[in-house]
Amino acid sequence: MTTVVLADDEALLRSALAALLPMEGEITVLAEAEEGGSAVEATLLHRPDVLVIDLEMPGVDGLDAVARIRRELPEQVILMLTRHARPGVLRRALKLGVQGFVSKSAEPAHIATVVGTLHEGRRWIDPDVSALAVIDDCPLTDREIDVLQETGEGYSVAEIAARLHLAQGTVRNYLSSAMQKTQTRTRHEAARYAREHDWL
Template sequence: MRVIVAEDQGMLRGALSALLDLEDDIEVVGQAENGEQALEMIRNLRPDLCVMDIEMPKLSGLDVAERLKADGDPCRVVILTTFSRSGYFQRAMRAGIRGFLLKDSPFDELSASLRRVFEGGRAVSPELAITLYEAENPLTEREREVLKLARDGLPAGDIAARLYLSAGTVRNYLSEAIQKLEAKNRIEAIAVAERNGWLD
């Protein structure tokens, strides 16, 4: 299988590529240091798989996967992450990502997962799957919209105008979100939601 490795940390990218190249059935055909470069390489080199960090400069691994899905590109994406955020996981599944693995997984597990994905299967770290079931996003779509606009610094009146709601309704949505996230105020609620990937 032909693989591209996309990771913004040079040492990790080089080490991972070298280990994968040692496998008889894996050939690393490119290394990218950011999401934009990864997308360009995928389009030019037509690899079977792209092993990608979730958080990279320019475009995240999730951004790249979403663009590939929109383009109908056959390259299968495997995300490597240190983050077990359920919001990321859910977005990854929607983007058609075939593998979602933790960076500290043993290398044998990674290579076996790549083979499974190459053969048409899925590979998800058990810890990430557990996180998904334990931490579903408690916010409604409207609460997320209101929190996103509050994160951008808009006061309740401006949020109300943007969403065609009354200011009182917006304050109710903010209050509900704060309670659900067990936060003290909207700033803390936004921080909790961002940390869990629930505003993506």
């Protein structure tokens, strides 16, 4: 029997999966969550075999929730449901150690099969998700993406340096390079440009 926590802000989809997954496989749904914060709480409380979480949710989104869970439960197995497999987002999810990606339009039977696959220690990325992910025209390096991500969260150069364990001059260099590549005048414009192009 595989235990699961389900996190999705779409109540209809979440309740449908909660009802159908146990019928499709040896799956027990321990808890449901409708946003990222409660997904973190439910996962830390129940410690399921697999967390099935929507990428885009209000408040704390799926990636932020996964990052918080990873700090407490580094071995947690995670299946991410996504409608928009943007390259930058997928790259962040993979860096966070997400083991599986499935389209939200997938049949419950398929999702149940993937849950079982992940529980066995394997990985799964739906072909339609991976096809979108490889169309990656991002010119930014991983470090430039990191500093723009922090900029987008509202942190100062000094705070970014402390959070990423870098020298302030190094952070400024990364930001300057990112601004050149995005042809923007400020780091905040660069972060906005990168987000609009799905690089963050």
